Amino acid sequence: xxxxxxxxxxxxxxxxxxxxxxxxxxxxxxxxxxxxxxxxxxxxxxxxxxxxxxxxxxxxxxxxxxxxxxxxxxxxxxxxxxxxxxxxxxxxxxxxxxxxxxxxxxxxxxxxxxxxxxxxxxxxxxxxxxxxxxxxxxxxxxxxxxxxxxxxxxxxxxxxxxxxxxxxxxxxxxxxxxxxxxxxxxxxxxxxxxxxxxxxxxxxxxxxxxxxxxxxxxxxxxxxxxxxxxxxxxxxxxxxxxxxxxxxxxxxxxxxxxxxxxxxxxxxxxxxxxxxxxxxxxxxxxxxxxxxxxxxxxxxxxxxxxxxxxxxxxxxxxxxxxxxxxxxxxxxxxxxxxxxxxxxxxxxxxxxxxxxxxxxxxxxxxxxxxxxxxxxx
Amino acid sequence: xxxxxxxxxxxxxxxxxxxxxxxxxxxxxxxxxxxxxxxxxxxxxxxxxxxxxxxxxxxxxxxxxxxxxxxxxxxxxxxxxxxxxxxxxxxxxxxxxxxxxxxxxxxxxxxxxxxxxxxxxxxxxxxxxxxxxxxxxxxxxxxxxxxxxxxxxxxxxxxxxxxxxxxxxxxxxxxxxxxxxxxxxxxxxxxxxxxxxxxxxxxxxxxxxxxxxxxxxxxxxxxxxxxxxxxxxxxxxxxxxxxxxxxxxxxxxxxxxxxxxxxxxxxxxxxxxxxxxxxxxxxxxxxxxxxxxxxxxxxxxxxxxxxxxxxxxxxxxxxxxxxxxxxxxxxxxxxxxxxxxxxxxxxxxxxxxxxxxxxxxxxxxxxxxxxxxxxxx
Numbered sequence: 001x002x003x004x005x006x007x008x009x010x011x012x013x014x015x016x017x018x019x020x021x022x023x024x025x026x027x028x029x030x031x032x033x034x035x036x037x038x039x040x041x042x043x044x045x046x047x048x049x050x051x052x053x054x055x056x057x058x059x060x061x062x063x064x065x066x067x068x069x070x071x072x073x074x075x076x077x078x079x080x081x082x083x084x085x086x087x088x089x090x091x092x093x094x095x096x097x098x099x100x101x102x103x104x105x106x107x108x109x110x111x112x113x114x115x116x117x118x119x120x121x122x123x124x125x126x127x128x129x130x131x132x133x134x135x136x137x138x139x140x141x142x143x144x145x146x147x148x149x150x151x152x153x154x155x156x157x158x159x160x161x162x163x164x165x166x167x168x169x170x171x172x173x174x175x176x177x178x179x180x181x182x183x184x185x186x187x188x189x190x191x192x193x194x195x196x197x198x199x200x201x202x203x204x205x206x207x208x209x210x211x212x213x214x215x216x217x218x219x220x221x222x223x224x225x226x227x228x229x230x231x232x233x234x235x236x237x238x239x240x241x242x243x244x245x246x247x248x249x250x251x252x253x254x255x256x257x258x259x260x261x262x263x264x265x266x267x268x269x270x271x272x273x274x275x276x277x278x279x280x281x282x283x284x285x286x287x288x289x290x291x292x293x294x295x296x297x298x299x300x301x302x303x304x305x306x307x308x309x310x311x312x313x314x315x316x317x318x319x320x321x322x323x324x325x326x327x328x329x330x331x332x333x334x335x336x337x338x339x340x341x342x343x344x345x346x347x348x349x350x351x352x353x354x355x356x357x358x359x360x361x362x363x364x365x366x367x368x369x370x371x372x373x374x375x376x377x
Numbered sequence: 378x379x380x381x382x383x384x385x386x387x388x389x390x391x392x393x394x395x396x397x398x399x400x401x402x403x404x405x406x407x408x409x410x411x412x413x414x415x416x417x418x419x420x421x422x423x424x425x426x427x428x429x430x431x432x433x434x435x436x437x438x439x440x441x442x443x444x445x446x447x448x449x450x451x452x453x454x455x456x457x458x459x460x461x462x463x464x465x466x467x468x469x470x471x472x473x474x475x476x477x478x479x480x481x482x483x484x485x486x487x488x489x490x491x492x493x494x495x496x497x498x499x500x501x502x503x504x505x506x507x508x509x510x511x512x513x514x515x516x517x518x519x520x521x522x523x524x525x526x527x528x529x530x531x532x533x534x535x536x537x538x539x540x541x542x543x544x545x546x547x548x549x550x551x552x553x554x555x556x557x558x559x560x561x562x563x564x565x566x567x568x569x570x571x572x573x574x575x576x577x578x579x580x581x582x583x584x585x586x587x588x589x590x591x592x593x594x595x596x597x598x599x600x601x602x603x604x605x606x607x608x609x610x611x612x613x614x615x616x617x618x619x620x621x622x623x624x625x626x627x628x629x630x631x632x633x634x635x636x637x638x639x640x641x642x643x644x645x646x647x648x649x650x651x652x653x654x655x656x657x658x659x660x661x662x663x664x665x666x667x668x669x670x671x672x673x674x675x676x677x678x679x680x681x682x683x684x685x686x687x688x689x690x691x692x693x694x695x696x697x698x699x700x701x702x703x704x705x706x707x708x709x710x711x712x713x714x715x716x717x718x719x720x721x722x723x724x725x726x727x728x729x730x731x732x733x734x735x736x737x738x739x740x741x742x743x744x745x746x747x748x749x750x751x752x753x754x
Contacts (some may be wrong), residue, residue: 010477132575135645264653265644266641266643276665278661286656286657288644288657
């Protein structure tokens with residue numbers, strides 16, 4: 001079969017192709033979050049459920065008949081191959097386990113990009129208003145850049161404003177970023193972000209639960225937001241008016257037990273009002289920089305952010321690599337060499353040399369196999 | 378005796394003059410927060426303790442002898458009368474009961490001003506950085522004005538920056554404001570705020586625990602900050618760098634079980650870093666406007682701030698008096714006429730007329746003897 005070079009099964013960690021095409025079929029038959037479909041897939045599995053639907057023994061109402069008749073799996077697969085879009089389903093290596101916590105998980109996920117979906121594991125959603133201010137755009141870019149520089153996937157929705165700034169920040173760091181769209185992957189949305197989405201696919205992934213050709217409707221944005229919340233370890237809202245959809249993402253994240261944080265801003269800015277409401281009313285964490293976000297989402301299980309403090313002079317004089325290493329050392333527990341490598345992506349000889357220098361100027365100390373920050377009193 | 382027209386006892390609710398002059402003497406003998414003096418006053422009372430000190434039976438070290446020899450109570454009382462400074466002590470009507478919670482309460486309080494010290498009961502401390510930004514000054518002025526307009530005493534330290542802005546906002550509303558100084562009341566501190574302090578005395582009070590002539594030293598600022606925290610129902614920090622003394626006021630307020638709140642600002646502003654740290658690390662409440670502060674300090678025991686919401690058109694069309702009345706109605710419980718009068722300082726006929734109009738446009742409803750807000754869904 002010449003079909004599906006892109007979508008061929010990939011060894012032990014891939015789910016069966018039979019199930020893959022059954023899920024592709026189901027994703028073309030039903031809207032996301034259709035409860036009866038969720039129930040059928042759970043009860044019978046997608047292959048058996050599809051067989052029963054075709055046999056007329058599953059749905060007495062006949063409401064899927066029309067879409068079932070026009071369903072052309074082979075044609076759909078050819079389009080996916082042409083656009084280099086993979087179909088990722090439960091059981092695949094890079095299926096994001098977090099989405100299984102949703103009342104109605106996605107039936108499958110359409111993915112384009114070199115990075116693949118594995119990037120979202122431990123990733124952080126950076127979301128916010130389309131009508132962002134220069135302040136919000138600056139902060140979103142810095143957070144995207146800072147997270148990506150630490151190897152943490154930056155997940156967002158590619159919308160105008162905060163979303164795009166977060167993606168661009170991550171791209172600037174050459175780091176992983178994943179965009180979740182509210183339409184099929186045949187077109188960019190918004191269209192003006194066609195180039196941005198290409199760059200994201202180059203360095204990460206563009207994802208949707210919607211089949212090719214499906215357009216963005218209001219309820220599909222809400223469905224998309226739940227995916228962003230569920231895929232990630234935490235959601236940070238950078239700027240949001242009181243009716244921003246990003247508050248919806250934050251609420252879903254909180255309901256799923258994910259970390260929720262918001263960036264404060266001037267109380268005179270309507271674009272920060274939603275952030276302040278999140279902190280006041282829902283107990284979202286107030287975060288002011290990347291380090292606080294990293295500590296919040298518990299990377300390497302560190303349990304506290306470094307308290308804000310006035311910069312020390314020794315710290316201010318470090319070169320960029322040394323500063324990055326110093327910044328990456330978690331406050332309370334320190335880190336061992338392997339952890340520091342993961343956090344900094346600095347090679348071992350350089351890392352050891354930098355740690356030696358930091359030790360010499362009294363900024364770190366070695367404690368058996370761990371390095372710890374020495375903080376001013 | 379022609380002395381002390383200002384400081385004559387004022388009937389049943391005033392403490393005895395004998396105790397008053399003994400406390401005045403003690404305040405001139407010891408620095409604020411001297412633990413052994415606190416203990417002596419508690420054990421013997423100020424009159425007996427002073428007699429024992431004079432008899433040489435209280436303090437074997439003799440460390441108070443020099444000040445005791447130069448002590449001239451009559452001269453001190455003449456200066457106080459000339460400057461119209463009262464000595465307020467425990468048992469007086471307007472002694473702020475909150476200060477008794479301190480490990481070392483003030484021995485007495487020197488007070489100048491028409492308003493008297495009773496204003497601080499249920500009052501709110503609005504404090505912050507000397508090096509405030511235009512943003513912080515604007516917010517502090519608005520909070521001072523908003524609180525005073527509701528009849529809530531605005532307590533601060535008359536320093537440059539946030540303190541002065543809060544006082545000025547309160548004065549602009551013609552409302553009560555109290556300034557607590559870190560020096561004796563014979564001079565303005567800072568000197569540039571001489572006019573401001575006169576205005577504060579005209580509409581409220583200027584207070585110190587330090588005798589006339591005593592200069593502001595560092596530890597006296599810290600002592601002053603504890604008074605601001607202890608006198609008030611809550612402390613709001615508007616802007617604070619990471620080493621601002623206002624954080625010290627906030628910590629004292631928290632330790633005394635007072636409400637502590639902070640105003641967020643841009644994360645790029647060092648003058649908001651202390652506020653963000655308070656919210657992040659100590660659980661201070663994030664507040665964005667006067668209504669949130671009022672609800673926080675529990676005036677009339679209201680227990681929740683109105684959730685932030687997009688402005689409704691009916692509300693936006695109200696005249697200033699109607700808007701003030703509408704804003705003053707607590708969200709959950711509403712308020713009766715007496716409470717609304719206290720909150721708004723609007724006379725009864727006007728208040729009833731305004732409530733009638735608000736009812737007619739559907740913004741309030743009457744529920745037996747209470748008026749409640751009708752909120753948009």
